[in-house]
Amino acid sequence: MIGIVVDKIDGSIGNHVMVRELNKLADKVPCFVFTNDVGRLNVKNKFTILQQVEALSHPGTLISTSLITSQVVLNSLTPKKKYLYLQNYEWRNLDRFNALQLHRVFLNDEMDIIVKSDTQKKVFSKLFREPSKVIYNWRADDLIKVI
Amino acid sequence: MNTFFYRPNSDKFDHKIIHLAESMNRIGCTSNWVNYDVPLFQLLNEVNPEVLFCHDDQHSSGHLALAKRDFPNTKLVLLSSQLSKTEEKNYDAVVYLSSTHSNEPLYLDYLINENHIDGTHKKEFETDILFITDGIDSNNQYARSSLDSIGNKFKLKMYGENNLKSIYYLGGIHRSLYKDVIASSRAVILFNDEWKNTVLAVGKIPIVYRQKMTNQFEFSNYKELEEACDRVFSTSPSKQYGKTYTDFCKMLLEGLSK
Numbered sequence: 001m002i003g004i005v006v007d008k009i010d011g012s013i014g015n016h017v018m019v020r021e022l023n024k025l026a027d028k029v030p031c032f033v034f035t036n037d038v039g040r041l042n043v044k045n046k047f048t049i050l051q052q053v054e055a056l057s058h059p060g061t062l063i064s065t066s067l068i069t070s071q072v073v074l075n076s077l078t079p080k081k082k083y084l085y086l087q088n089y090e091w092r093n094l095d096r097f098n099a100l101q102l103h104r105v106f107l108n109d110e111m112d113i114i115v116k117s118d119t120q121k122k123v124f125s126k127l128f129r130e131p132s133k134v135i136y137n138w139r140a141d142d143l144i145k146v147i
Numbered sequence: 148m149n150t151f152f153y154r155p156n157s158d159k160f161d162h163k164i165i166h167l168a169e170s171m172n173r174i175g176c177t178s179n180w181v182n183y184d185v186p187l188f189q190l191l192n193e194v195n196p197e198v199l200f201c202h203d204d205q206h207s208s209g210h211l212a213l214a215k216r217d218f219p220n221t222k223l224v225l226l227s228s229q230l231s232k233t234e235e236k237n238y239d240a241v242v243y244l245s246s247t248h249s250n251e252p253l254y255l256d257y258l259i260n261e262n263h264i265d266g267t268h269k270k271e272f273e274t275d276i277l278f279i280t281d282g283i284d285s286n287n288q289y290a291r292s293s294l295d296s297i298g299n300k301f302k303l304k305m306y307g308e309n310n311l312k313s314i315y316y317l318g319g320i321h322r323s324l325y326k327d328v329i330a331s332s333r334a335v336i337l338f339n340d341e342w343k344n345t346v347l348a349v350g351k352i353p354i355v356y357r358q359k360m361t362n363q364f365e366f367s368n369y370k371e372l373e374e375a376c377d378r379v380f381s382t383s384p385s386k387q388y389g390k391t392y393t394d395f396c397k398m399l400l401e402g403l404s405k
Contacts, residue, residue, distance in 0.1 A: 089314040099306055099318035103271050125312065126302045 001060025010039025186204035211237035266326030277332035280307030
């Protein structure tokens, strides 16, 4: 069972790839997306969409996709495994923030890090710690290995 | 001893004043900060400071003369950034911040801040090259692109007040952690001398911007910066001690007590 916590799910290009791959994965394992903002999807979803609060009781593998959604994942007591799937270097766009806010998420032993590319892996390793996996663009064949 | 500093109302705040205030605390004084626009007599009446640090053109000479008469126990000290010498009669002492007055006994140079030299190496701050963003303009594109290039090649981390919008800028840190951040690095890139002597006192390498290079750990352009960063790995620096802000505070207070 796999749950992904996102800020928003809609038909945008970034989400389209995620939806496509989750649809492939949903044929094999139960898949859930937890979000508080649902837009129009370009394809029919085979996975279940629930409110973010439901992630707090998700028992399988739980994956966050941002600093904010990581707060939900870290506060959830029931998941078997927790990951942050780093989508971009989002801290570059933050205005005022404290280094400890990043440390609490990126250096948290409760949660492993997944990145999208070897470049991201190199950068993240220098700044924080070595990511546990590289999964390019939500590839279902790789995602299934984290469950 | 109760000392008060005015928080200047400009972004161009000389950071030596912060170091001076921090060092006052080390010698048993209490440093307090008040907003720039707090009226002089309101401050003197309410808190009766023993030492009050003021800025150029902040108070009129008439007000200062009245303050000296009505509050004889309060020592008034001017923190002067002006290039020309200041009339001293209204103040008990003048501390010169501009290097044009480097011959003055109360010229405040960039010294060692003892509050930042006894840090601990921490894994979360560990890096080869450190950059502290305090005092640098967030919109300085040249600094950002140069530092980004350094970050692509070396292990670079940036912390501090100003967000350079770089992936290597990892946020602000509490001032009490600056010593740990410095202790967790090998070298520190500096665009001015603010942290230079403190970094040397910890046994780390300051890589300092100069318009014209005079040693292997200075740079005037990106290429020299990259070469200086390369040299860091073949250098084993030792701690270098010198005058501290605490020494300066003691000298200042000694003069005021006479």
